Amino acid sequence: MNTVAVKEKMFCFQCEQTMRGIACEQMGVCGKTADTANLQDDLVGALIGLAKVLPPGNISSPLARLVLDGLFVTLTNVNFDDPAIQMVVEQVRAAATDVEIYDMQKIWHAENEDIRSLKTLILLGLKGMAAYAHQAAVLGYVDTAVNNFFLEALQAVGNDQAEQSDLLALTMKTGHVNFTAMQLLDQANTEVYGKPEPTEVSLTIETGPFIVISGHDLYDLKQLLEQTAGKGINVYTHGEMLPAHGYPELKAYSQLKGNFGTAWQNQQKEFKNMPAPVLFTTNCIMPVRKSYRDRVYTTSVVGYPEMIHIGADKDFTPLINQALALGGYSEPQPLTGINGGHTVTTGFGHDFVLSQADTVIKAVKNGDLQHIILVGGCDGARVGRNYYTEFVEAAPENTLILTCACGKFRFNDLNLGTVAGLPRMMDMGQCNDSYSAIKVALALADALNCEVNDLPLTLVLSWYEQKAVSILLTLLALGIKNIRLGPSLPAFISPNILDYLQENFALAPITTAKADLARILTPQV
Incomplete structure (x- = not known):
């Protein structure tokens, strides 16, 4: 086996929590070591090398x-298992002749920070888009144009003579292609599992054996539900798996009982001494603590040292046996959301929301509905994310709150009542279901005979990792302006590129909930 020498230091600034708002250089705040970070760089470098030699x-x-x-x-919080990552590096190098590993330090330490910024935006957008395309491919949905674009973009990232204007155009193209990838995943999920329906989900854990499933991959959940049927084992979603409850083909399983815990970053506390195994299907795994490490399983691209990995056969027998042996809780556990x-x-997909379009349009026209605000994106542990709770709580009663991705756990257990006969808060699903929000916005603009930016609609986003980057690029590529982004701006965006985004798209950092609401709701002249 060919091996790649690892370095003592690392360089990573791909997520929102990066050290000092600059970069992680000794160890990742996410928990990955320098060895792991550099192996991941080698893997990306090998993929760039592969793209360069493929016809x-x-x-x-x-x-x-x-x-x-x-x-x-x-991606951040996906794989911490060095041997597993090294194996993928070798698979890439063996996939074609003359594959050389591109030196990622050429990007991270490029003299031209604007080139570095644009290449990083493209690369991180590709990482996020890969997650969506992967989940669609698992269900047999593939778009050749999307697949070919990965090679085109990787080649450009590895081109040391790339021009800034070309990279800027490719950044926008990445956003457009990601829209296609999200559309493909939406088609896959709805055709396989049915169109999401509004569904109330309990946060109480019932007595008896159970399994918790985290991540995003609905296919893995479906396999788990099939294998636990009739065995007296309940299944609870965690984190971004929550929207699974809205799909008819999944909620038809009676053992899919509810949701365990709150946002993904609270898992180290919430999984402590939990009498049940937990399965991680995509990203969102944190460094596993001793108090529950004997009950963690991974599958698909997820990896963590010394954890049992369930392979492509998706045989979840080890989890089932452990769930039965542990027995679960002897009394119901009435857990709560962050706000009690x-x-x-969940389950307010674009099909449902658009079925209410006449009601929404009428409410906008007669003044009953003042503004629609999408408060969505990733959650995380950084101080300042309480902004999103404060924002939703302070939003006037004549506003409609759309949300998606795990940032909603800051406020999704609040009772906001109704507006124009509709629930004031509608959870549209996972991060990839940002597609639903975009589709709704485009349809409303068409119905009201105006541009999207003329709608009484504002996007207030939280970001954490690379899927949020791909979604942001999609929004920008579609020309959507006046987005507010927080809790901090990405470290990989250079001052000049930030100026460009602010001047051309009015992209703005969040300030305070009160001040931002005042700006959003004040008519512009």
Whole structure:
């Protein structure tokens, strides 16, 4: 086996929590070591090398899947298992002749910070898009143009003579292609599992054996539900798996009982001494603590040292046996959301929201509905994220709150009542379901005969990792302006590129909930 020498130091600034708002150089705040970070760089470098030697044209399905999965492995909080990452590096190098590992330090320490900024935006957008394309591919939904774009973009990232204007254009193209990838995943999920329906989800854990499933991959959940049927084992979602309750084909399983815990970053506290195993299907795994490490399982691209990994056969027998042996709780556990609520509601996909379009349009026209605000994105542990709770709590009663992704756990157990006969808060789903919000916005603009930016609609986003970057690029590529972004701005965006985004798209950092609401709700002249 060819091995790659690892370095004592690392360089990573791909997530919102990066050290000092600059970069992690000794150890990742996410918990990855310098060795792991550098192996992930080697993997991305190998994928760039592969893209450079592949002939132009349609990429084969096995190679496309290797590229998708390879990029997905390098997302924040996905894989901490060095041997597993090294194995993927070797698979990439063996996929074609003359594959050389591109030196990622050429990007991280480029003299031109604007080139570095644009290449990083493209690369991180590709990582996020790979997650969505991966989940669609698992269900058999593939878009050749999307797969080919990965090669095009990786080649450009590895081009040391790339021009800034070309990279800027490619950044916007990344956003457009990601829209196609999200659309493909939406089609896959709705055709396989049905169209989401508004569904109230309990946060109480019932007595008896149970399994907690985290991440995003609905296919893994479906396999787990099939294998636990009739065995007296309940299944509870965690984190971004919560929206699964809205899909008819999944909620038809009676053992899918509810949701365990709050946002993903609270898992180290909430999983402590939990009498049940937990399965991680995509990203969102944190360094596993001793208090529950004997009950953690991974599958797909997720990896963590010494954890049992469930392979492609998806045989969840080890979890099932352990759940039965542990027995679960002897008494019901009435858990709550962050704000004390005992239930949350999900399943407000674009099909449902658009079925209410006439009601929304009428309410906007007669003044009953003043503004629609999408408060969505990733959650995290950094101080300042309470802004999003304060924002939702302070929003006037004649505003409608759309939300998606795990940032909603800051406020999704609040009872906001109704507006124009509709629930004031609508959870549209996972981060990839930002597509639903975009589709709704485009449809409303068409119905009201105006541009999207003329709608009484504002996006207030929280970001944490690379899927949020791909979504932001999609919004910008579609020309959507006046987005507010927080809790801090990405460290990888240079001052000049930030100026460009602010001047052309009015992208703005969040300030305070009160001040931002005042600006959003004050008519512009």
